[in-house]
Amino acid sequence: MSGLPVCSLFLLLISAILNVISLATAFWVTARNFNLGLWRICIGNICANLGSTAEIDSTRAFSIISFLLLLVAIVIQIREIWFRAVSGADKQKLTAILGFCAGASACIAMSVFTASARPSGGAMFSWSFALGWVSTVLSMVAGAVAFVAIKTDAH
Template sequence: MLALQVSSLVLLLLSAIVNVISLATDFWIAASGSHFGLWRVCILDICGTLGNGADIDATRAFSIISLLLLLVAVLMQILEIMFNTVLSGTNKQKLTAILSFCAGASALIAMSVFTGSARPSGSTTYSWSFALGWVSTGLSLVAGAAAFLAFKHNPQ
């Protein structure tokens, strides 16, 4: 059971780190000499802010919501592992699983919106920041599964 809790915590931390990197970098779409992310666009090493659009705003919002849910899930998992007497009236393991699944669902919505709206063609391709967004989505869902299994082994 402790192994599942620790693995869930590690996966949550990895997911949060990957999510921050994905949000902060501007290599979601790349073409020859240019690239852009959720916040900036760079053309021939001259960068500026990216304008607002419904699809970009939705991707930003759901990615940030996912990150916040991941951080709360990390906190709950740490409280469950190290300080079990804190918030003793709540089932922190169950809450961690729910938060992880909600973070994964939010990240899935963000990535799906971006995938559906930014359709690269020709020499334009999705880049590594975009891939990290999908990795964060998967890690969140796997962390939720590990937290749920830890809850099922010891429901308290």
């Protein structure tokens, strides 16, 4: 067995961690005395729960779906690595597909937020937002690495 399944697992874990940090923090958009996340908005030292809009709700939903898909992919990949004798390429394919689906879901979430936020007046996208995009890319890369692992194990 090559080290690619372990690499895929590592990428999935990092992606899931970044996804959670991105979801939980309120620094998607920042300005001088203002920051906004998916759940909270803060002006100065006063924070409040963010209301519900179609764009925010869909960003939240697709981000959570992405995280859940990553969790399932991580569990399957761990089982694939430790119990290799009782599994096969099907589990690796499933991990790859879940990685791509998690990345696609995250991409939808990030794109909806990007299209709807339009920061202005000194506001700009911030580090929580960037972590969401990094998580998206890592999910896709983890899926690609899992597919490559299938091909290299077949030879």
